[in-house]
Amino acid sequence: MENEGPVPYLSFFRSTPQLYAFVGSPCYLRGAVCAPPGVLPVQLTRYLALDALHIAGIRAAKACCVLPAATGLTMTLVFLALRQLRPAGRYVVWSRIDQKSCFKAIGASGLTPLVVELKALEGSDALGTDMDGMAAAIEQVGAENVLCICTTTSTFAPRVPDSVDEVAVLAARLEVPHVINNAYGLQCSKCCHLIEQACRRGRVDAFVQSTDKNFLVPVGGAIVAAAKPALVDKISQIYPGRASMSPLLDLLMTLLSLGAAGWKRLLQERKDNAAWFQDRFAKAAERQGLRLLSCPANKISFVCDLNPLAKEMGKADVDHLTFLGSALFTRRVSGPRVVLCSQPAASSCPEAPAADVEAEAEERPQSLKLKGRYRKPLTARPSRATAPTRTSTRVATSRPRAP
DSSP: OTTHHHHHHHHHHHOOOOHTTTTSEEEETTEEOOOHHHHHHHHHHHHHHHHHHHTTOOOOOOOEEEEESSSHHHHHHHHHHHHHHHHTTOEEEEEEOOHHHHHHHHTTTTOEEEOOOEEOOOSOOEEEHHHHHHHHHHHHHHHHGGGEEEEEEEOOOOOOOOOOHHHHHHHHHTOOOOEEEEETTTTOOHHHHHHHHHHHSSSOOOEEEHHHHHSOOOOSOOEESSSSSHHHHHHHOOSSSOOOOOOHHHHHHHHHHHHHHHHHHHHHHHHHHHHHHHHHHHHHHTTTTTOOOOOOOOOOEEEEEOHHHHHHHHHGGGGGGGGHHHHHHHHTTOSSSEEEEOOGGGSSOOOOOHHHHHHHHHOOOOOEEESSSOOOEEEEOOOOSSOOOEEEEEEEEEEOOOO
């Protein structure tokens, strides 16, 4: 009985002479080494993932590979593949984003980041790409010494997506590779449109997106895509070993289950939910005398200014505002964070008259109490003996996670 299982498998290969050489030996599929039983799922997953990219709006993508690695490790593989194609490159020009994954990927690849600070965008509270700063950073070390420019589309407000289309034009003019971190931007039509325009207008060597953040699958997979297959093939070749196929199978089963219609439906639902959430969030903030910062280009993340609460609580108690982030998280709001931002000394800023401070405090609720398992109150206690603090506090809410 133990020998009956392989008979159909062997008879299949014997009846197909061109495939018989695969039995008992590895085969090469677009540079990736995989055993014969794994060839079909890997290739099918690639075709379906590429079709999902096209449906999402990035029709310029011509090749992709699915790796059983999270976004940060996948970015590391992209940098290592680029080092083989561009051995003189030692620097990565990186438009600043306060997330550690990409920064760690640069260091793990033995490269030096050239961090380009952001600039305030006129007419809003948003922070965006400093194109002049990018050009200056490349000129400082020489284009031949720059491995690539690294930009990001999916960001936390008040940061907005990088101007990847303009960066692509700059990369093409200076002949410098361009890599885009599109971690959870595949679900956002704005991010997909930016990448599509970047691929058509200039140079984009690769863009990386996470499977779990976009396709409702467990953590541990990423898709590397590009308008040209050269770098994608190189990444497939340098991928070490044969890891678990679970991330690929999870994505394959999900895409087969959703189908094109289901994927389009989820993309539209996420867009509708984001608009609904932003409206309700703004009304809830307004009831507390707060406001959402204006970041129209960011369709994924939203941020609320907590400065009024910080002023009422006083300098001694302002750190308690960080509890708001954990309270939201325990209530199944994924990804919230409270950021305490330092401001210039009080002497450099004109102080509001005491009467205005008292009037503002009377107009809004005197306390914000959280009910549930964690009952620690966030009580606002304005102090009349001391001037209001200048500590700025912001809370960034999570991005909607569907799909």
